[in-house]
Every structure is written in structure tokens, then in C-alpha cells.
Amino acid sequence: MADIRERLMDCFAAVFPDCSKEDIPKVDHYNLARWDSVASVTLFATIEEEFGLELDLEDLPGLVSFEKILAYLSTKVAA
Amino acid sequence: MKLIEALRIIGEKQNPELPTLRVRVVCGFTPMHFQTFLQAHLRRSRPDHRVEITSGIYGDIWGTIGKLNEEDTDIAVVILEWSDLDARLGLRGLGSWSPTALPGILKNVQLRASELRASIGRIANSVPVAVCFPTLPLPPFSFVPGWQGSSLSLEIRATMASMGLDVSRIRNVKVLDTQRLDMLSPLAERFDPKTEVFSGFPYEVAHASILAELLTRLTALPTPKKGLITDLDDTLWSGILGEVGLHGVNWDLEHNSHMHGAYQRLLHAFSESGILIGVASKNDPEFVTQALLRDDLILPGRSLFPVEASWGPKSEAVERILRAWNISADDVVFVDDSPMELAEVQARHAGIETKLFPKNDYQALNELLYSLRDLFGKSSISEEDSLRRDSIRRAHEGTPQSSGKSLEVFLEQAEAEFSFDFSKYPVDDRAVELINKTNQFNLNGRRISEAGWQNFLKQQDTFLLVTTYRDKYGPLGKISVIAGRERGKTIVIENWVMSCRAFSRRIEHRSIEELVRRFGADEVTLDFEATPKNGPLREFLADLLDSPPSSTCTVSRNRINEFLSNCLPKVTEVAHG
DSSP states (O other), rough: OHHHHHHHHHHHHHHOOTSSSSTGGGGGTTTTTOOHHHHHHHHHHHHHHHTTTTOOOGGGGGGEEEEHHHHHHHSSOOO | OHHHEEEEEEEHHOOOOEEEEEEEEEEEEHHHHHHHHHHHHHHHTTTTTTEEEEEETTTHHHHHHOOOOSSSSEEEEEEEHHHHHHHGGSOOOOOOOGGGGGGHHHHHHHHHHHHHHHHHHHHTTOOOEEEEOOOOOOOOOOOOOTTTTHHHHHHHHHHHEEEEEEEEEEEEEOOOOOOHHHHHHHGGGGGHHHHHHHHOBBBBHHHHHHHHHHHHHSSOOOOOOOOEEOOTTTBBBOOOOOHHHHTOOSSTTTTOOOHHHHHHHHHHHHHHOOEEEEEEEESSSHHHHHHHHHHHOSGGGGGOEEEEHHHHHHHHHHHHHHHTTTOOOGGGGEEOHHHHHHHHHHHOOOTOOEOOOTOOHHHHHHHHHHHHHHOOOOSOOOHHHHHHHHHHHHHHSSSHHHHHHHHHHHHHHHEEEEEOOOOSOOHHHHHHHHHHHSSSEESSSSOHHHHHHHHHHHHHHTEEEEEEEEEETTTEEEEEEEEEETTTTTEEEEEEOOOOTTTTTTHHHHHHHEEEEHTTTEEEOOOOOOOOOOHHHHHHHHHHTSEEEEEESEHHHHHHHHHHHHTOOEEEEEEOO
8 A cells, every 4th residue: 555655646746746745645636726637637647557557437537636546546456 | 768757857847048949749639648758758868958849739730730830949740640631530530431431531631641741841941840640550441351451541551651752852851760660669559549539649658658759869860870890700700710711701691690791781881871880800910901802791891991900909999990080989889799898898988889799699680780770870871971981091091190291291282172162052951960960170069950050041140151172182072161140340150160080181270261351350259168079179279369268269360360371281272152
């Protein structure tokens, strides 16, 4: 879980370079103005590449915050 | 490159004072990850620029091309996909694939190709263009099974191939080689239907990365290497000359040594293209001289200069070859079958690129041929390229040192002929090539982009002087360029470069003399800047100024005349422009 968290932090840091390490766990689609539709596509592609998986299209609408994506990945990625 | 790496690179802060490289991506899709990769690769290959990339609106490649202009673009990158030629050739467009509709698709493709050819030609008048033709598989629009080539799909591909050929002939246009893309990015792994449908981005991430990397190389071709130093035994030929004798070494099918012949063929092509080929071999020099006279060599012995055969360290042989060529190790590749020899040379010449000749590994040998071609590849071969090898050999034989004469006596007897050309048009690619690849005699080391050069030439107050030289030892071609501005009675020199082959001919003296005479200038200001490599230029300026040069130094006509009167022999001049 700690490893998944770190790797997800790296993905967020790459897509949102202005976000500090402390802020990343708190970000969501609503409180981060830069998290628009283009950023979503980039973030999901980065996560897919980093974790070697394909995100289900029907799951994407729910993946709107760092914590929700972390919880989702925890069920998909073998620890 | 992975997407996360690309994002990290473009997330790095850039110095706001760097000049901006403005790149316009022209495509019909949303460039998304492709743009991210392109930005990252351009940043890596152009660390001296801030990279700004803009693109057009989804689905409007024609509008994006129409609006493109030189005022806000330094480089245009055009990426075509099938749907740009007819929306029915994309997954998003749901236009009919009925057999009766198919001729209309072909007609549309042909019409669009013709329009695009004209548009690219227009853009290339002012901006360098890198073009990539469709990279994705055609959709299953035709009624034939996928393993059978339909006349329709073959005709569509032929239209693209013909258009590619046409635009590749336009000055300022470079076309991406689809074969290289095919080797790096398997066709079946390029298209991402999910992101195409939901985001309008048709590429798998890996394909976007490879495409961006290749297009980056196309927009800024790496400076080609100038010389290759090769080992002989078990490299240029199979066998150890000292053991098997003059007729025992071989490079043919009969002796299972064919790949040595393939290597020789490539080196022969290099040599004929103006690339310098030298030899560093641990061998008896007399044996080597005899072996290189064999008339069945595919790379004739006369193509090799210098040939350094001795029992000393190869790094010393390389040192002597670099001195004879008068180029730096950075411009050279060393090929040997011994990892130990490669390491010994590399340790002494840090900048040299070394390549192992993998004598029994056919796959690796084939890859070596591609890799060498990439290192030495250039867009075109100039007249100067064909003169280079012979002029260096002649220069080595016909120098004051080799003739035992003083420089003055040597030059007086050289029967030198200068040609001074002040024409700015038609644009001479050799001038910008010299500015961008000369290091040693270079006023400030500044490079110039194609667009920047065109813009410079357009300005009323600018001038260009290209000097061509020949003497009784043969022609050197166009070997010096001075570019700058006329400001009343002052000439401001912004670029001054001279090929290292032209050293010790007083060509720099003649060029500045001609410049002052042409413009009747009272003084010349030189936009000088010391670089790690421009020592020869610095020494010349110190003599001219009679003191070490500072940045932006000025010298009067009187001082120039005084300086020149002490060192110029009689010559024949031819003026142009």
C-alpha cells in the first residue's frame, strides 16, 4: 500500500508539478483548478503506464480525488 | 521515454531569458501525449531554447495550416492521419463504407493530398517543416479481407507515397521515414481506439513517444560526425594480416566473412560522400601498405587517409589522425573489434564515439551499419563534401611544414584564387551549414535556425560574404562565411566562420580585406564571444587587434590595412554579387 501511494504521488507530481508533496493527498477534481479534462486523460494515462494496467471506462467518473484513486488502485494492483 | 518522465521534463523550470523556439503542431487530432513527448524531446535536444508548442483545433488541420505564418512559428510539425484525408477513414467519423461510397473516398484523398502538397510548399517558403505521413493502419473500409490488398487501399497508399516524394523535394521540408518508424513502433500497437473515441487522441502512449522522438530528430538533425577511424584485422577484413599474410585476409561469402565486405561497402559510400576514413591498426606498416593495394578491396586503399599502422597504443594513432584531419574527437567514431582497444582510445579521447565491430554476430553487425549511417547521415551532399577528403590529403602534402618552406613563401607559390560572393539570394544552404557546424574559427559559436537565417537575409541592412578558395593543390570550395550589418561607416560582423581545412591560407585576412573594401568602412565591429573551442579565431583577432579580444571589439580600417600589409601574398581574385 505504501509503495502504491508513493508511485501514485509521483504520477500526481508529474501531472501537477505546481502541487507540493504535502498537498497532493488532499487534491481532488474540485479543489484543483488545473485538474480539467485534459489533465484527467494525462493523469489516467500516466497511472496506466506506471502500474501497467488499463483503467475501466465506467470507473473513471468516480476517480475524482487522490484518495479515491489510491483506494481504487489498492484493489487492482497486487501489493 | 515514459509519459511520467516526459511530464517531469516539461515540469522543470526554464530560464526565461533563453530564446524561444516556437513549434506549431499541425494535425487533425488532439495532440495530448504526443505534444507532451514532443515538448520533452525538444527540451532535451535544444537545452539552449525555451520550447513553446501550439496546436490547432481538433479536426481542423486545414484551418491550422491556413493560419500558420512565419511571424509566430520557427518550426512546423505536420502529422497526417487517414481521417484528415477523409473523415470516413477514421473511427470517429461514421460516414458510409458502402461499396458505392468507396470511389468517393479515393477521390477525396487525392484532392486533399494535392491541397496539402500546395500548403506545405507555401509554409516551407518561410518556415522549416517536418512532415509525417499516416502512421496508423487503414480501417477495414474496403470489402476485401484484410490480408488481401484492395486496389482502393493500394491506390490510397500510392497517393500518399507520391505526395511524400513530392514534398520531400521541397526545400525546407523533411519527411519522416516510415521504415524507421516501422522498426521501432509495431503497426499493430499504434492505434488506441479507446482514447480516439473518448479523447480524440488516436495513439498508444508508446507510439506517441517514438513518433515525437523521431520528429524531434527531424526538426534538428544531429550534427553528423565527420570522420571514422577503423581497425583493420577482424574489422575491415577477416583475419590477422601478420599471421595469414597479404592474401589470407578476406571479406567474402566463400570465407564466411561477408559482413566485413558489407562494412567496407558502407565505408566506401561514406568516403565518396566526403566523410573522412582513417586507419588505426596494430600492424607492420609495410604489410598494411601492401594489403591496401589489393584491387579487390571494396573500400579502395586510396579512400583511407591517414593510415596509422604501428605497434604503439591506438590512442596515439588516433591522436595523429585527428591532427591530420584537424578536427576534434567529438566529430569522430572509432570502430574496432577489441573492447580493450576501444576503452584505451576512449580513455584518452573522451569525446570520441566508439563502436564495437561484433565480428561473429550478424544481427549486431547489421545494426552497426544502421547505427553508423545514423551517426554520419546528412540531408544532402554538397560540392564541398566531395572535395573534403582530397583537399585534406593535399593539405597534408602541401603545407609549409611538409614543403619545408615558410608560410609566406608557400603561399606566394600556391597560386591561390579567391572568389568573394556577396549575393544573399538564392539562399545558399552551405552558408548556414558552415555557421552551424564550425567550431574552431567561429566568432561566437552562435548557431542559427533556418527561419532565423531567412529572417536575417530579408533585412535590408544585412550582408553576407561567402568566400570560395582554390590553389594549385586543388579546390577547397566555399570555406568562409561572414554575415553582419552595415551601420553607416561601421561594419558589424555577427557571424564569422571558416572551415578548419582553410587554415594557414590567409583566407581570413583576404575576407576581411574584401569586406572593408566593398563597403568603404571606417571600422569593423566584431560580435566576439570566447567559446571552449574557438581558440584559432581568438588568436587571429589578437593579432588583428594587437591585444586579446574583448566581447564586441572594434578595429579601425587603418589598423586592418596595417595588419594586412604585413602578411598578404599576391593572389588572383574573382568578385561576384
